[in-house]
Amino acid sequence: MGFDFTSRWDRRLHPAKKWTRYASDVLPLWVADSDFAVAPVIAKALEERVSEHPLFGYTAPPKALMDSLCHWSRDHYQWSIEPSWQQWLAGVVPALHVASLALTAPGDELLTVTPIYPPFLDVGKHTGRNTLTVPMLPPTEEVPRWHLDREAFEDTVTPRTRMLLWCHPHNPTGRVFDREELEWLADFVERHDLLVCSDELHCDLIVEEGGRHIPLASLNARIAQRTITLWAATKTFNIAGLTTACAVISDPHLRQRFRDGCEGLMPSHNVLGLIATEAAYREGNGWREAMIEVFRENMALLGRYIERWPGVSWVPQQATFLSWLDCREAGLGDNPQQAILGKARVGLSDGADFGWPGFVRINLGAPTAVINEALERMDTLLAHHA
Structure with a gap:
């Protein structure tokens, strides 16, 4: 149609x-929101929910929503995730802050690259952590794309560095990091005993013909147990105002620490955001x-x-x-x-x-x-x- x-x-x-x-x-x-009306399947799902059941009290993510994300991940990224790995919450930016508060200590260091989506640079300031930045290398004739400065990563990290705030696909350069780069990054993270909060919000918007997104946590079990993958339909399906995202965390201990950190800091789930997200992943x-x-x-x-x-x-x-x-x-x-x-x-x-x-x-x-x-x-x- x-x-x-x-x-x-x-x-x-x-x-x-x-x-x-x-x-x-x-x-x-x-x-970064678009000027397009949402997909008809989303509008229909919201209309049906409002008209058939006009009650909007506290709720919980339905099984159908969690299953829809599992199917989407498997079908699009060949990454098998489980409903139990999912922590649904009110947005990626709050999740970055929760991760810093729950998984690091005051005075610890957060590491990220620049240029970077501006809220990344504010997390440390807002949570009493120090932020270290590594500039990306701009395109050259030899490497005609934005890429990681691996020497600068090694020179910047310190024994106080606890977490990498990662953005993949990258905002603002639009880079989709390839397997070799991600494997190097995973090795770097493991060698320096870091956790990773990986914002993969734009993974469903690959515009390069033949391009492919590889979830960082899908590389191997070792990096998976260190990684919080942040996912949402908000940018792709233009529903950012419905404030719904998901943290996918396979390691049960890390997942519990993150969930504990959400208590008292995250609002209740957005009823209509959950409905819209399920419709997006199921039929959009x-x-x-x-x-x-x-x-x-x-x-x-x-x-x-x-x-x-x-x-x-x-x-x-x-x-x-x-x-x-x-x-x-x-x-x-x-x-x-x-x-x-x-x-x-x-x-x-x-x-x-x-x-x-x-x-x-x-x-x-x-x-x-x-x-x-x-x-x-x-x-x-x-x-x-x-």
């Missing part, structure tokens, strides 16, 4: 964070695949514009609907995000928030006509500087 990825919804009608941050003349392409794959084709079209459009913009470079992402642009040579001054906002009236994410000033992140999760309008606005600015 056909799906609607062209309608332009007025998202200020019901205030949306994405569309209310800036003035009404700004096209906002920053925070066709919609997901159609949306990915829209993302590919939007990426191709962006690539054609970037060819017109000397001083702007990128590596097309392998996953996510987020593109990471290097604007350091574009003649936009110290803050390209502010220049583009002020002169082109397009709201992007500032690379400085990810630890890399001079870059911007653009959200391609919108109808192609919207993306084209935003790129036309940016073109008048960037072509002038060119």
Whole structure:
């Protein structure tokens, strides 16, 4: 069946964070939610729940939901997980904080890479831990993709480092790390006796033809017993406001420690979020695949514009609907995000928030006509500087 990825919804009608941050003349392409109505199967499941059983008290994840994630994991990633491994909770960012509080001690160190999704950089500050960062290596002719600086990892880790905050597929660069890289990382984690909190939220948004996501915990039993895998349908199916995610933890001792840490810090489960997530995993794959084709079209459009913009470079992402642009040579001054906002009236994410000033992140999760309008606005600015 056909799906609607062209309608332009007025998202200020019901205030949306994405569309209310800036003035009404700004096209906002920053925070990672999309401007597509949810899959019809999700809308139908929510409508049926609201009309047939209009009670929304405290709840627990139903067996059907947990089974749906098990089937999705097996079918898409050949990773067999169990319902008992699942801890459903109210979002990935809260889970990062719970992991830090429950599994490390004050003064311990957290390790992550940059650029990185900004909340990663706040976890240590919010939980009384120290954050160590390892810059990724940007693309070169020899290695034409963002990649890990393995020497810097070894130089940065210390005996006080307790946990790696990992993002895979990577936000903001869109890297899908391959098996060799992941095996090196798993060995590094084991040698330094670290735990891993692995945000794999964008795993269902592989846009590279033939690309494949490999869950870190699926590599072997040793890394699995150290890993908390964070998963959600929220970005893929545009249900972030329903605040539902899952921590998949195979090791029973680690799982219990994490569950204990959730007590008193996590709110009760979101009734409608659980319903929407189950519908997404059970019946939403066709919609997901159609949306990915829209993302590919939007990426191709962006690539054609970037060819017109000397001083702007990128590596097309392998996953996510987020593109990471290097604007350091574009003649936009110290803050390209502010220049583009002020002169082109397009709201992007500032690379400085990810630890890399001079870059911007653009959200391609919108109808192609919207993306084209935003790129036309940016073109008048960037072509002038060119």
